[in-house]
Amino acid sequence: MVEIAEEIGCPDCGAPLKIKAGEAIITCEYCGSDVNLAVGKKYFLKHSIISAKFDNSAIAKEVESWMKKGFLKPSDLARRSKILNADLKFLPFFIINISAKTSYEGVMTRTGQNIEKKGDFTKIYYWKVVGRRGTFFPTTSYQIPASGKADFNLSLLSKDGKFLNSELDEKEAGEIASQEVKEHHKFLLSSEVDHITSMDTQIDIKNTEFLHAPIWFINYEYGGKTYELIMDGATGEEIKAQIPTIEKKGIFGKLFGA
Numbered sequence: 306m307v308e309i310a311e312e313i314g315c316p317d318c319g320a321p322l323k324i325k326a327g328e329a330i331i332t333c334e335y336c337g338s339d340v341n342l343a344v345g346k347k348y349f350l351k352h353s354i355i356s357a358k359f360d361n362s363a364i365a366k367e368v369e370s371w372m373k374k375g376f377l378k379p380s381d382l383a384r385r386s387k388i389l390n391a392d393l394k395f396l397p398f399f400i401i402n403i404s405a406k407t408s409y410e411g412v413m414t415r416t417g418q419n420i421e422k423k424g425d426f427t428k429i430y431y432w433k434v435v436g437r438r439g440t441f442f443p444t445t446s447y448q449i450p451a452s453g454k455a456d457f458n459l460s461l462l463s464k465d466g467k468f469l470n471s472e473l474d475e476k477e478a479g480e481i482a483s484q485e486v487k488e489h490h491k492f493l494l495s496s497e498v499d500h501i502t503s504m505d506t507q508i509d510i511k512n513t514e515f516l517h518a519p520i521w522f523i524n525y526e527y528g529g530k531t532y533e534l535i536m537d538g539a540t541g542e543e544i545k546a547q548i549p550t551i552e553k554k555g556i557f558g559k560l561f562g563a
């Protein structure tokens with residue numbers, strides 16, 4: 306059971322907002338307005354949603370066809386596996402439009418000589434940060450589906466999906482994104498120089514959008530073991546999957562199907 310920390314009224318419709326411990330942005334389940342608890346006011350961040358396309362039985366069919374695809378999977382995966390649970394969650398994301406400029410000085414040593422290099426580069430990102438602390442989600446493997454987003458509206462939620470409020474607010478999400486972009490630029494720079502003498506990345510957050518996207522968290526069983534599969538609830542595409550390793554059979558096993 307989840308503890309309800311306190312109850313306050315929605316600034317728009319007056320309905321009680323159910324607030325669970327740790328949540329930072331609450332979406333009113335009656336009118337769809339967002340409230341930033343730290344400020345205690347209505348939130349004017351742009352809020353979008355991606356609709357879910359699959360219900361429970363439809364996603365089971367998507368999982369089955371996913372199991373039949375690809376040569377890296379056991380050939381009997383679809384036949385011999387069982388879906389243990391499939392949960393649709395509307396996961397909160399911040400899509401942060403960042404311009405990041407890195408200035409650097411360093412030395413390239415890989416040619417055998419020490420060549421001093423300096424320069425700068427600027428990149429623009431729409432960086433994704435998940436608004437939940439306890440949820441593992443591979444943001445870099447997730448692409449916003451081409452079917453696109455709509456302005457947030459409660460009627461676009463599906464009944465069998467669990468709506469999750471964000472545990473981060475815009476400010477904290479921006480700090481996380483800035484840190485991740487700096488790390489990413491350090492990684493990019495490693496292809497330019499072998500030794501970084503100095504490096505400075507200026508982060509400029511242009512815009513932040515709040516988004517709820519449908520994600521399926523699935524567990525399936527195969528050969529006595531449990532595997533995880535994360536699927537995009539708008540497209541049925543795999544976002545991340547654990548796949549059983551194919552048992553290596555000898556040449557006779559292959560020939561005779563043993």
Ligand SMILES: [Zn+2]
Binds near residue numbers: 315317334335337338
């Ligand atoms: Zn309301």
